[in-house]
Amino acid sequence: MPSSVLQQAYVLHAKPYREKSLICDLLTELNGRVTVMAHKQKYTNPFQVFTPLQLSLKAGQGDLYFVEQLEQVGESLAIQGERFYSAFYLNELLVKLVKQTFDPENLFHLYQITLNRLNSDEALELILREFEFELLNDLGVLPDFLQTADDGVDIQDDKYYVCLPEQGFVNAYPHARYQYLGQVIKAIAEQNWASDNTLKHAKQLMRQLVQYHLKGQVLKSRELFNPILKKHPSKK
Amino acid sequence: MFNTMTPLLEDLITALKVLPGVGQKSAQRMAFNLLDTRRDGALKLSKALSEAIDGIKHCVTCRNYSETEQCEICQSAKRHESGQVCVVASPADVVAIEQTGHFNGRYFVLMGLLSPLDGIGPNELGLDLLSTQISQGDIKELILATNPTVEGEATAHYIAELASGHDVKVSRIAQGVPVGGELDLIDGKTLGHAFAGRQAIE
Numbered sequence: 169m170p171s172s173v174l175q176q177a178y179v180l181h182a183k184p185y186r187e188k189s190l191i192c193d194l195l196t197e198l199n200g201r202v203t204v205m206a207h208k209q210k211y212t213n214p215f216q217v218f219t220p221l222q223l224s225l226k227a228g229q230g231d232l233y234f235v236e237q238l239e240q241v242g243e244s245l246a247i248q249g250e251r252f253y254s255a256f257y258l259n260e261l262l263v264k265l266v267k268q269t270f271d272p273e274n275l276f277h278l279y280q281i282t283l284n285r286l287n288s289d290e291a292l293e294l295i296l297r298e299f300e301f302e303l304l305n306d307l308g309v310l311p312d313f314l315q316t317a318d319d320g321v322d323i324q325d326d327k328y329y330v331c332l333p334e335q336g337f338v339n340a341y342p343h344a345r346y347q348y349l350g351q352v353i354k355a356i357a358e359q360n361w362a363s364d365n366t367l368k369h370a371k372q373l374m375r376q377l378v379q380y381h382l383k384g385q386v387l388k389s390r391e392l393f394n395p396i397l398k399k400h401p402s403k404k
Numbered sequence: 405m406f407n408t409m410t411p412l413l414e415d416l417i418t419a420l421k422v423l424p425g426v427g428q429k430s431a432q433r434m435a436f437n438l439l440d441t442r443r444d445g446a447l448k449l450s451k452a453l454s455e456a457i458d459g460i461k462h463c464v465t466c467r468n469y470s471e472t473e474q475c476e477i478c479q480s481a482k483r484h485e486s487g488q489v490c491v492v493a494s495p496a497d498v499v500a501i502e503q504t505g506h507f508n509g510r511y512f513v514l515m516g517l518l519s520p521l522d523g524i525g526p527n528e529l530g531l532d533l534l535s536t537q538i539s540q541g542d543i544k545e546l547i548l549a550t551n552p553t554v555e556g557e558a559t560a561h562y563i564a565e566l567a568s569g570h571d572v573k574v575s576r577i578a579q580g581v582p583v584g585g586e587l588d589l590i591d592g593k594t595l596g597h598a599f600a601g602r603q604a605i606e
Contacts, residue, residue, distance in 0.1 A: 181521040186425045211582070212591070216554045243593075244554055248561045256520045256558070263521055389520035391527070392562070 200269030218245035253392040300374040311336035313357030325351040333380035468513040487544030517555040545573040
């Protein structure tokens, strides 16, 4: 239940409701993901994505809340191109995967830190993998990285495993599409990205899990990457 | 209890609810009002609606609404002379720019802005069409006039990337102090842009 204390929030997605009002999906510091009705200002609309807001909420109808007070509007994220599309990807993941948050503060800070990291020189792949990892962890859907799900044995460095999203890692069976070496699984669990191979497999694993939990929803922001990557292969 | 809504009335109310911001109550009010006192107006409305839907399509060149294959602006040779193409998000923006009388090139109407969460990607904005037009080489300058919002900037940047590598000048409309505005009331970001984009007085 939102209280009227000031808290930080980001708009994940906004759609027009009437001429001067919007329905926004917010990620808030104290209440997690909430849907609010917000009003535009005379010439501008402060409810922009990737912009830190400080506001207080009040109860509206059912799950819809109102913005009681908009105290402060921070600087929008000033990045372009690939990193910017990645920020859209974060929003899309949050909107499509997170329905309820158990630890709003943690998720909010994860998002805030990730946005700030996108604004730095850090490798993009790394930022995205860690975000996906932490997000899935927060949702409680990460597999057990220490033991297999079928026979409960410790994962061995030199053996191959297959990830079943509902269960966890099981011993690899012939012709399985995505197989992970035990050593790689452990590196992913420790978020040790020293080898490119780990990063490659982490991408595969995260994609597999995200895809499963999207339950058929399509991630549109991935489309943004394609034509540009094709044009400038060096940017990858 | 009797159902006071006849099937036809129910259909009408459901149909009216497609309008933005119109819910059950408003739709009901509109339906009763049309049936009650404005039957002529209602007929006109239904005729205008069906004619508009049949007759209005998208211009093959600029995607703006048009009753012909190509819209008037795209057909005009004069508008092609300058080689300038102004990229805007919606037909309403074309109207706004046309009213200023400052622009004498043609337009490209995106019919939206990049917004993955609304299912709008590059293809939905017709950027494949724009990309073909750029590579054909008859565009000298692309003026990106999308809104200075996050989505607008992202779209502008995306189009600028599309055009890079081709012999096209890409420009973005300026941002700054509105006419009749007062400096102390303007937000810091806009004022910042106004300073960054200041011009020498000649």
